[in-house]
Amino acid sequence: MTSLLVRIAEHRDRDAYQDLFVHFAPRIKGFLMRKGADSELAEELMQDTMLSVWTKASMYHPGRGSASTWIFTIARNLRIDRLRRESVRHFDDVDDLEISEDDTASDVTVVAQDDAVIASQERQLVARAMQDLPSEQAQVIRMSFVDDLSQSDIAERLSLPLGTVKSRMRLAYIKLRQALESEL
Amino acid sequence: MSIHHHPDDATLTAYAAGTLSEALSVTVATHVAICPRCRARVRTAEAVGGTLLREAEPVAIGADALARAMARIESSAGAPIDVIERPAVADKRLPAPLARRLGTSLDDIRWRWIAPGVRSHDIAVSPDSGSLFLLRIAPGKTMPEHGHGGAELTMILDGSYSDVTGRYGPGDVADLDEEIEHAPKVDSDIDCICLIATEAPTRFKGVIGRLLQPYFGI
Numbered sequence: 001m002t003s004l005l006v007r008i009a010e011h012r013d014r015d016a017y018q019d020l021f022v023h024f025a026p027r028i029k030g031f032l033m034r035k036g037a038d039s040e041l042a043e044e045l046m047q048d049t050m051l052s053v054w055t056k057a058s059m060y061h062p063g064r065g066s067a068s069t070w071i072f073t074i075a076r077n078l079r080i081d082r083l084r085r086e087s088v089r090h091f092d093d094v095d096d097l098e099i100s101e102d103d104t105a106s107d108v109t110v111v112a113q114d115d116a117v118i119a120s121q122e123r124q125l126v127a128r129a130m131q132d133l134p135s136e137q138a139q140v141i142r143m144s145f146v147d148d149l150s151q152s153d154i155a156e157r158l159s160l161p162l163g164t165v166k167s168r169m170r171l172a173y174i175k176l177r178q179a180l181e182s183e184l
Numbered sequence: 185m186s187i188h189h190h191p192d193d194a195t196l197t198a199y200a201a202g203t204l205s206e207a208l209s210v211t212v213a214t215h216v217a218i219c220p221r222c223r224a225r226v227r228t229a230e231a232v233g234g235t236l237l238r239e240a241e242p243v244a245i246g247a248d249a250l251a252r253a254m255a256r257i258e259s260s261a262g263a264p265i266d267v268i269e270r271p272a273v274a275d276k277r278l279p280a281p282l283a284r285r286l287g288t289s290l291d292d293i294r295w296r297w298i299a300p301g302v303r304s305h306d307i308a309v310s311p312d313s314g315s316l317f318l319l320r321i322a323p324g325k326t327m328p329e330h331g332h333g334g335a336e337l338t339m340i341l342d343g344s345y346s347d348v349t350g351r352y353g354p355g356d357v358a359d360l361d362e363e364i365e366h367a368p369k370v371d372s373d374i375d376c377i378c379l380i381a382t383e384a385p386t387r388f389k390g391v392i393g394r395l396l397q398p399y400f401g402i
């Protein structure tokens with residue numbers, strides 16, 4: 001999937017875009033519906049997310065990890081912008097900064113190819129590490145990434161002190177990071 | 185700039201998930217913009233989102249969805265890429281996400297007097313997305329001892345302060361647990377300017393109230 005994205009970025013490859021769409025569109029829609037959007041709204045946001053994938057493809061860069069991670073951030077920002085009506089410019093400012101840092105890399109294409117391999121490894125490692133998380137840690141991770149609940153909301157739903165939610169999230173994060181660092 | 189205090193990993197994870205309110209999110213972005221360590225951590229947390237997106241149950245999309253998408257990319261072909269304009273950063277103390285918000289250098293801020301040696305400046309955020317403001321505290325000043333009711337982040341932009349948890353200078357973030365009570369003292373010979381975000385809008389009153397308390401006995 002990451003190589004499709006590279007083809008879109010470098011050659012505006014429509015076949016690659018079509019393949020990417022067929023794979024991701026039903027998942028993006030499912031992901032958004034899981035977050036509470038109705039079918040019509042989820043379809044709209046999915047279309048807008050996929051359009052952004054096309055228009056912003058040249059801004060995708062190796063540091064962003066796999067295609068699914070980058071697409072996740074686009075969907076995340078669109079959702080915050082449309083549903084919560086909050087500004088997401090600060091996320092873009094951080095990305096923009098990374099892009100200017102990447103510009104200084106001498107051979108971007110070579111880096112991108114190596115990175116496609118790393119991105120696919122990363123994807124598998126994260127998936128495995130997620131499965132290995134204790135259920136109470138996996139729960140808070142799902143509640144924040146899938147159900148879009150803030151730490152305070154999670155604390156309320158689970159009738160736990162905020163500090164407990166934070167420490168579960170911290171522990172989960174540390175395990176995921178360790179899994180990535182030990183293998184890459 | 186050497187950074188010694190970073191946001192909690194749980195805070196960086198929530199930022200990556202997109203569940204921090206705008207005020208907190210802007211504050212994390214302001215730090216992340218100048219901290220490669222935290223930027224890498226945010227990217228790792230975002231990979232969790234990517235994994236969950238990949239694993240999401242696919243649902244039926246509109247029969248014309250692909251045709252629509254292909255038509256949209258064609259009509260967007262000539263359009264300029266959706267690149268945002270970089271904020272004009274006139275002040276080295278202001279990372280890009282904050283520079284965009286302020287639109288001015290720290291020297292041109294209109295400060296509001298709060299108490300002797302303490303001034304503040306509100307920063308606009310979207311409705312119901314927390315409160316965000318700058319606090320400017322004179323050298324030698326000690327803030328009243330206080331705890332933290334909910335999520336609250338402080339990032340130092342200029343000057344420095346110390347409290348029981350350590351010394352905080354430019355780029356550092358105080359992401360304190362609820363239980364911690366502290367009384368930061370400005371230990372730089374210039375004013376300490378920090379960016380503060382709180383989760384709920386009502387928290388703003390709480391913070392200012394705490395600041396005013398020793399002076400007015402309210």
Ligand SMILES: [Zn+2]
Nearest residue numbers: 190219221222
């Ligand atoms: Zn940091």
